[in-house]
Amino acid sequence: MKTATAVAPAKLILMGEHAVVYRRPALTAAIDLWLRVTMTPRRESGVGLHLAELNHREVTDWASIRTYADTVRDRWHRYVEHPTPEAFAHMRGDDPAHLVKVALGEAERRLPDAEAPALTVAVHTQQPIGAGFGSSAAVAVAVVQAYLAAQEAEASDEVLRELVLDVERRQHGTPSGVDPETVRRGGLVWAERTEDTLDYCSVTPRSPVLDGFRVLHTGRPAESTGTVVDAVRAHRDDDPETFEARLNRMEAATRTLRTVLAQEAAHRDETLRVVREVEAELEALGVVPEPVQRIVRAVEERGGAAKISGAGALSGSRAGPLLVYHPDPEVDLGAEFESLTEMNVRLGAEGAHVEREGG
Numbered sequence: 063m064k065t066a067t068a069v070a071p072a073k074l075i076l077m078g079e080h081a082v083v084y085r086r087p088a089l090t091a092a093i094d095l096w097l098r099v100t101m102t103p104r105r106e107s108g109v110g111l112h113l114a115e116l117n118h119r120e121v122t123d124w125a126s127i128r129t130y131a132d133t134v135r136d137r138w139h140r141y142v143e144h145p146t147p148e149a150f151a152h153m154r155g156d157d158p159a160h161l162v163k164v165a166l167g168e169a170e171r172r173l174p175d176a177e178a179p180a181l182t183v184a185v186h187t188q189q190p191i192g193a194g195f196g197s198s199a200a201v202a203v204a205v206v207q208a209y210l211a212a213q214e215a216e217a218s219d220e221v222l223r224e225l226v227l228d229v230e231r232r233q234h235g236t237p238s239g240v241d242p243e244t245v246r247r248g249g250l251v252w253a254e255r256t257e258d259t260l261d262y263c264s265v266t267p268r269s270p271v272l273d274g275f276r277v278l279h280t281g282r283p284a285e286s287t288g289t290v291v292d293a294v295r296a297h298r299d300d301d302p303e304t305f306e307a308r309l310n311r312m313e314a315a316t317r318t319l320r321t322v323l324a325q326e327a328a329h330r331d332e333t334l335r336v337v338r339e340v341e342a343e344l345e346a347l348g349v350v351p352e353p354v355q356r357i358v359r360a361v362e363e364r365g366g367a368a369k370i371s372g373a374g375a376l377s378g379s380r381a382g383p384l385l386v387y388h389p390d391p392e393v394d395l396g397a398e399f400e401s402l403t404e405m406n407v408r409l410g411a412e413g414a415h416v417e418r419e420g421g
Contacts, residue, residue, distance in 0.1 A: 063179040066211035067100040070204040070414035072189045072407075073196035073244040074277065074371045074383055077316040077340055078253070080294050080347060082238045086313045087254040089265065089320055090244040093277070094411035095195065097187040099204040101212045103179065109166070110182035111159050115191065118158040124170065124178040131167020134160075134232050141235055145295075150235055150288050161198055164232045165205035168225060176213050183208075193282040194372030194382025199241035202229035203414045211416045222246070235288040248413025252320060267323040271333050272409055274391050279403040280354055281380030283373070290373040294347050308343045315340045330389040337367035337387050349374030354381045360398045361386055 072095040078088025104110055108123045137153040154160065162183060170178050183205070189197045203226050210217055217225070226242040243262050244251045250265040283290070298305040315336035322329045322336075341358055344350050350358070350370055361368040366388035375381040384402070386395070 063101070063103055063181060063212045064214065065100070065102045065419075066208045067098060067417045068204040068208035068211065068414060069096050069098045069417060070200035070207075070245050071096060071248060071411045072200060073241055074385065074409070075240070076250075076371070076385065076409075077319050077336070077369075078240075078312065079370075079372055079374075080291070080344070080349070081309050081312040081316070082240055082253060082260075083236075083291060083294075084298070084309055085255045086309050087252065087316050087320075088238070088240050089316055089323075090240055090251045090253065091409040092244055092248040092251075092411040092413060093195075093405075093407040093409060095188045095190075095405070095407060097185070097189055097197065097200040097204055099201075099208040100184045101208045102182050102184075104182045105180075107180050109180070111162060112182065112184045113159060113162065114184070114186045116158045120159065122163075127163050127167045128170070130157075130163045131171070134164055135228075138232055138235075145235065145292060147289065147292065150292070153232065153235070154286070154288075161201045161229065161233055162205055165202050165226075165229045166209060168228055169206045169209040172217070172221070172225060173210075173213055173215055176215065179212070181212065190279060190282065190382075192286070193279065194287075194370075194374075196241045196245055198233040199226070199230055199245045200414070202226045202233075203242055203245045205229075207414060207416055233288075234286075235291065237287070237291075246414050249410045250323070265320065265323065267410070268326050269323050269328060271322055271328045271330060271387075274328075274330070274333070274387050274389060275409060276386045276388075276391065277371075277405040277407055277409075278384040278386055278399065279405055280357070280370075280382060280384050283375035283380055283382050284378035285376050287373040290349055290376060293376055294349065297347055308346065312340055312343050328389075333387055334367045334389075337369050337385070338362065341367070341369035344370055344374060348376060349381070351375050351378055351381055353379035354384065357384065357398055357402070360396060361388070364393060364395065365389070366393065366395075
């Protein structure tokens, strides 16, 4: 093998979260918070794992990694058959290196003729972990890409997409696949289901309205993405007609935002309207805790609009990313926002890639 480094951006869902799980479109953006995975040959036998931001180090071996990945795959199948909170927790476990081991195991499984090498895997990230910024998708993509590059192996785009989606499934249960695809592609991405396939295309924004968006971090949600998605599913089961009407309104707003971004004019009033509409639907689904709702109301009182980005949360005071739009990007949002972290990020960052040697 050779030394290889892959980097992957974070992501934000501009519009369409939750709805995309139910065959509705979503508009997403890669952002320039980077996760870096470096794989180097190891003199001793085994596989060394170093997850810097999790303060986790261990040395394992390929037999253990294969067993771990196989076990988690079996647990995932059982979860899909009976999607209970207990089955989800059993699949996820509590191993801090869960995702890295699954990604290594699944990637190694796709190269049955290659010798699994002794190596060290180092993961460093700028991304908030477990907070709606796509950190698990970034791990899945970067570990897989780095391993294939280290083994000097190639994979088609279709194989790579399915491989990283498999890894993401072991983290979130039944994700749409939008997160890893956004991380892989970069830029702005439109995802829309046709028949049984979720199709993707890149979106080139022409409108200056994108410059009016700011990204704030409310903090890590109390619940995992999978747990929140399961709770939203319960809304559908309890009242399918109302749930479908909400999806219709969210879809219309998402399509409107795409249309706005494609035009040279700003259409600020239309942007304010659709952001507020989608936030209202997300609040009705129960994924925006009341403390975050109060922050959203404060934005609206100042002439702006705000919505959570991602799964959100069922309880507590944090819901991950908050996407704020105001016609005046320099507006003072007030004292309510002093406790939040503003993320100075670029919407539409470059996608995941393997770094060339020396750079």
